[in-house]
Structure formats: structure tokens, C-alpha cells
Amino acid sequence: MDSRRTILVTGASRGIGAETARLLAERGNHVVINYREKRKRAEDLVSEIAAAGGLATAIQADLSKPADVSEMLCTITKAHGGIDGLVLNASGGLERGTPDDYPMAINRDAQAHLLDAALPHLRATGRVVFVTSHQAHFVDRHEVPKDYEPVAVSKRAGEDVIRERLPVLLGADVGLSIVSGDMIEGTIIVRLLERRDPNAVDARRSRVPLPTVEQFARAVADEAVRRDLVPRTLFIGGSDYLAGSL
Numbered sequence: 001m002d003s004r005r006t007i008l009v010t011g012a013s014r015g016i017g018a019e020t021a022r023l024l025a026e027r028g029n030h031v032v033i034n035y036r037e038k039r040k041r042a043e044d045l046v047s048e049i050a051a052a053g054g055l056a057t058a059i060q061a062d063l064s065k066p067a068d069v070s071e072m073l074c075t076i077t078k079a080h081g082g083i084d085g086l087v088l089n090a091s092g093g094l095e096r097g098t099p100d101d102y103p104m105a106i107n108r109d110a111q112a113h114l115l116d117a118a119l120p121h122l123r124a125t126g127r128v129v130f131v132t133s134h135q136a137h138f139v140d141r142h143e144v145p146k147d148y149e150p151v152a153v154s155k156r157a158g159e160d161v162i163r164e165r166l167p168v169l170l171g172a173d174v175g176l177s178i179v180s181g182d183m184i185e186g187t188i189i190v191r192l193l194e195r196r197d198p199n200a201v202d203a204r205r206s207r208v209p210l211p212t213v214e215q216f217a218r219a220v221a222d223e224a225v226r227r228d229l230v231p232r233t234l235f236i237g238g239s240d241y242l243a244g245s246l
């Protein structure tokens with residue numbers, strides 16, 4: 001066991017989760033990199049962090065499987081005595097061949113289940129961070145592309161159930177942050193979108209500058225290490241979404 005803070009980042013084998021893990025490890029935290037399928041990517045990230053002098057561990061768990069979740073949490077607590085930060089970054093619903101109810105299963109039910117299961121493992125002064133997109137957070141006010149709608153609606157439902165846990169979290173001396181981002185430059189999702197409809201991404205870029213993975217991940221990492229109990233909702237990029245909401 002060590003005295004570093006232990007932070008679990010879900011879906012950290014690539015993209016925003018991986019960058020968040022790098023930043024948290026740079027700051028001296030022990031980062032647990034959760035992945036579902038991409039073992040090699042997750043292990044390469046552990047090696048990269050170790051080579052830079054940081055500490056990280058990779059743990060496979062499909063968050064839609066409760067048995068995987070409880071095994072992951074028990075493994076972390078056995079090794080580190082508990083969890084100080086839980087970054088709910090993993091997300092899904094655009095994968096081909098998944099059933100129609102999969103977006104709700106992964107973006108709402110699996111997030112709520114993970115948080116509930118993690119509660120006994122979370123240490124006082126810890127923090128939970130829920131990562132979402134403006135398209136999801138503002139889904140009731142802004143139209144989204146038809147094929148992204150189930151993901152946006154389910155992520156907003158996930159955000160709502162996590163917010164409902166706030167009294168329980170505060171009772172355990174654990175804070176909550178929601179971090180929402182515009183389209184993030186350089187992610188696989190935006191590259192796929194660009195391939196399908198280059199004009200949609202260009203149109204967005206010409207309205208507002210898109211945040212980079214590094215900018216968004218830095219905001220997520222900053223929240224994950226907060227020790228106060230003040231609940232926070234942060235918006236990264238996409239000032240046009242916020243116009244009129246103040």
C-alpha cells in the first residue's frame with residue numbers, strides 16, 4: 001500500500017480517458033486505467049506512465065457487467081486500501097451490432113451501478129467526476145444528429161442519475177463534478193463524424209474553436225483531485241451552447 005491518491009479512470013485505454021490518466025499520473029497520483037477490450041493499448045499506457053516516473057495499473061472490466069465491476073473495485077481496494085477519485089469517462093452506444101437499449105444500459109445504468117458499487121470503496125475527501133458532452137447535456141434544448149440522439153439522451157439520463165446521488169456522496173464526504181465538452185478536436189468520434197459528414201465538423205469549427213483532448217482532459221483531471229465538497233458543473237468550449245443560459 002502507498003500514500004498516493006488512487007484514481008480510477010474508466011474507459012482510459014484511449015482518447016480523453018487516456019490523456020486524463022497521463023495528467024493525473026504526472027501529478028503523483030496512482031492511476032487505475034480501466035479498459036473493456038483494448039488490453040495492449042491500456043498496457044502500453046501503463047508502460048508510458050511508468051517510463052515517465054508515474055504509477056499506473058490497467059484493469060479490464062466491462063462496465064455493463066456487474067461481476068466485472070465488483071471484481072475491479074475489490075482488486076483496487078485490496079491493493080490501495082480504497083479509491084480517492086472516480087472518473088466516469090467510459091461511454092458507448094455508437095458501436096455496430098449492439099441492441100437498441102445498449103446506450104441506456106452503458107451510459108445510464110452501468111454508470112449508476114458503478115457509482116453505487118464504488119461508494120463503500122470511496123475515501124472521504126474523494127471526488128466523482130462524470131464526463132459528458134454538450135450534445136448530451138443540452139439535448140433538451142439543441143438538436144443533435146439523428147444517429148447520435150440515443151447516445152445523447154442516454155448520457156443526459158446518466159448525468160441525471162449521478163446528480164441524484166449527490167446527497168449520498170456528500171454524506172460520505174465525497175464531492176461531485178460534471179464536466180461537459182463541445183466536440184473535442186483529435187478524438188476518434190470527431191474523426192468518424194468528419195469522415196461521414198465533413199461539413200458538419202467544419203461548420204462547428206467555423207463557429208467556435210474546438211477544445212483539444214489535452215484541454216478537456218486537463219479540466220477533468222483538475223476536478224478529479226479536488227478535495228472540497230462544492231458540487232461543480234463545468235463547460236469546456238462551445239460558448240454558443242451557453243449563450244442565453246445565464
Ligand SMILES: NC(=O)c1ccc[n+]([C@@H]2O[C@H](COP(=O)([O-])OP(=O)(O)OC[C@H]3O[C@@H](n4cnc5c(N)ncnc54)[C@H](OP(=O)(O)O)[C@@H]3O)[C@@H](O)[C@H]2O)c1
Nearest residue numbers: 011013015016035036037038062063091132133181184187
Ligand atoms: N469525443 C468527443 O468529441 C467528446 C466530446 C465531449 C465529451 N466526450 C466524452 O468524453 C468521454 C470519452 O470520450 P472519447 O471520445 O475519448 O471516447 P472513446 O475514444 O470512444 O473511448 C471510449 C472508451 O470507453 C471504453 N468503453 C466503452 N465501453 C465500455 C464498457 N462497456 N466498459 C468499459 N469501458 C468501455 C473504451 O474501452 P475499450 O477501447 O477498451 O473498449 C474506450 O477506452 C465520453 O464520456 C464522451 O461522451 C467526448
